[in-house]
Amino acid sequence: MNANPVAIVVFLILFLLVACLGFVATRWRKADLHSVHEWGLGGRSFGTIITWFLLGGDLYTAYTFVAVPAAMFATGAIGFFAVPYTILIYPILFLCFPRLWSVAKRHGYVTAADYVKGRFGSRTLALAIALTGIIAIVPYVALQLVGMQVVFAGLGIPSTFAGIPNLPVILAFAVLAAYTYSSGLRGTALTAVVKDLLIYITVLTAIIVIPSALGGYGKVFDSIDPKKLLLAGGSDTSLGATFSYATLALGSALALFLYPHSLTGILSSSSSKAIRKNAILLPAYSLALALLALLGYMALAAGIKAMPEYAAGFAGFGDNFSIPALFLHMFPGWFVGLAFAAIAVGALVPASIMAIASGNLFTRNIYKQFINPDCTDRQEGRAAKLASLSMQIGAVLFVLFFPTSAAIQLQLLGGVWICQTVPAVLVSLYTRWFHPTGVLAGWAAGIISGTAMAWQLSLKGSVYPLHLGDLTIPSYAAVLALVLNFVVAILVTLVMNAVSPNKTDETVPADYHS
Template identity: 50%
Template sequence: MSDHITEIVVFSLLFLLVSVMGFVAARWQRAEHLESLDEWGLGGRGFGSWITWFLIGGDLYTAYTFVAIPALMFGAGAMGFYAMPYTVVVYPLVFVVLLRLWSVSQRHGLVTPADFVRVRHGSRLLALLVAITGIVATMPYIALQLVGIEAVLRTMGITGHWPIFAAFAILAAYTYHAGLRAPALIAFVKDILIYIVIIIAVLYIPPKLGGWGDIFAAADEKFAETPAPGDGTLLNAGNQLQYITLALGSAIALFLYPHMITGTLAARSRDTIKKNMAALPVYSVLLGLIALLGYMAIAAGITPLSGENGKPNANTVVPQLFDSQFPDWFAGVAYAAVGIGALVPAAIMSIGAANLFTRNIYREFFRPDADEATEAKVSKLVSLLVKVGAVLVIVSLDPQFSVDLQLIGGVLILQTLPAVGFGLYTRWFHRHGLVAGLLAGLLAGVVLLYNIPNPATGKEHFGGSAFPLSDFGLDTDVTMYAGLIALAVNIVVTAVGTLLARAAGAQEGTDLTRPEDYFSDAQDKPSPVVEAPAEGTAGEGAARVP
């Protein structure tokens, strides 16, 4: 640790700065009070274009971007570039889906995707399953952010799990105090630091390593000596389908995550969302440069530090690259950029998961008469518990590449697509079919993930998301993203279940939305508030979330 005093001081000062900003954020764009989910959990639904730009950018480009993707490039090569088409594809999907969700949500005062499922399909059970899935899928994503902080601190000689708990305490405190306003304000600092660090890195480091030609040559040489099939600077016949399906599946999963929806619903208007979705792909250029840090680490001869289990921790290669190539003071700035880049999305994720519990579990099943202040209090407390759950995910799963944490969550959250994504366009699917399909997709996803080993770590189960099609009895080395296989099971069961439910005369749930709700804007008045009817009863009109 004594060799990293300068880095520790710079890192600590910047980390302290954003922590103070997190607490000050409660007074930024101050409302009369924060005792409601609209204010604490959605920032008053009033963020304009610039705030939304930094908030959603800080929400989507996380420690997963700065640590896990270069680590995957360092360990596996070209597969790590799946994040590029993934982030390109996601924005058109957001136009198709989240604009409609924003409109119907502001029209009916909805806070979560499960709120939408409740008023659209008239099923408490389906909304409950969507809420639980969202919470569970978010846990490993938050864990990924904390892993990023741990990797930076380990590089500075600070070992053990205690840094995770320290980061948890800071994050929990200012999230509890200021809600969504805290990450929205901190995102300004986070994005500016990241842009500065990455631009300087791609201009400063390659000449020191002999140029890009030498960097790619070093990567080629390393992967030529790697026995693992599929590793290399180019894709091969065995992993091309995995690359395509992983990029597509990850893009679909992203707009279903509670934190993505939370950041979007905080926007002031439909026009705000349109402007941001048109401009945010600029971040994808930055992402490509970040991914190449993995190849720079290979050329620089970086060796991953050992983790708590004594095995190499690939997540440390980027912090070590900064340590070896930058002056001490700037390495500290780079470490702070990664650490702050973890805090912003982790805060939004914990808020999104907490809102799901409060609205769709606590209020729905335990306190139907809960007022806005009670809802806000419960969400604050649950946001703390969610972070504890994320720490437990780190300790229990301990994956070789921290990106596996996000991939596991992606397989789960994908299964909410028929209920949420399809539901924004059609009511053809029966609520009983949707429940059956969601359960089938979740079961299939977990079974597939359980049966995927990781030869690099010796793990027999939950070793990644690349499912070998040979396990289906096919004579092939091709692998495919497990999430899309599970989603296919989900859709088939949903469609068959719908046909069977209608054939049996099962009663449809009541749709409390109107066609015009999906195109309404900020100037349109909210729908009249009425209580949602009990399942199986007739009802018309708009509704407040029960």
């Protein structure tokens, strides 16, 4: 593919501007960045607006913006499940997470595992929750790199420079690692503001310009294969794709805010009111995502896959190349540069929060618990920074040495795993009935069964066809595993509460309302 000089220049200017902001943030609301509370949680100081940008920048990642339209492009209606999914997260956010924020603030919890340890008094359960978070997030960070690679290829930047493969991506991530290390969550919050503005400009322009160039939304939908346009309904022998669609939306919605990077974003806000307000304001991003998803159909309508100039991109990145190709086809170079910068910065923001969140988890729930219990605040902060740095290096190595498909498959597994922390983190906000041993047994059952189902599907998809007699129930594996998780947790709790009830709980009901 030919390099596009105007696009590259605009792209580089915007990208460097955002990177500089990340460094400037060390001076923003100046504080002692050596402690985990300040570095890894922004001192719990972000109001409604910064939280809106931070969570928006955090949840709607570069990979989302590339992969959701690509899923529509490749598979049609089923790819649209991201829309109900990202609507259903908000009643959950509104109901459960102000409680978690309150108890975390009262007791100084930085991670979900901190809370679980306080609530259940079990270091083992807390370790299980921390490890689930750390392992689930590595492929998620790696996918952000994949999103960047797609954009670099779209710009025509060669992936090998001076004989070093993937040099552009390595450089971009070095910038990210440097500002994350020096300014922590503050840097991420400032860059998130710019990222979101770029994304909104791109989306609004795209949804006005592209459909009118293609003759209107009606023309776009008319050109789509009718079989792709709707889901296959149920029959006497199967509940059909409509059921898979519902379970995908529900399971993903339950899991989303349990990912360490989402929790870090939530816990960094300055009040529970800021969280409740954001449950009403954040759906604006879901609308943007829905409109972006439809770009997948516009790419089909424009027939970009048949265009020889994009053949190399499709060969390298598969359908993930559809949106970059659509932009290259539709827009002048300067706007392509802006749109691609939006996607690339859209990779930096979540990747940075993910690295910070996993740094927090490692430090609070492994280093402090098992390695150096008497560490000072300064040592704790240092450990978190180094852990987040190694996480970023790990993600780069992952992308360099494994095929893209490995990151996608592991991310899919990560979603199944994270969903298994629902009883420990979400349900426990409302009831103390569950016994830690029961929750741990349920977690293990969920992780093992979920992994087994995904394995049987050869890690190619996440919809498992459960057979009950003659009826096939195609469900998101995370939901099936969660059902088993609950059954095991309830049974073991019944036994354990009779044998040796758990009386440790450092929280009291009043901690959950502030």
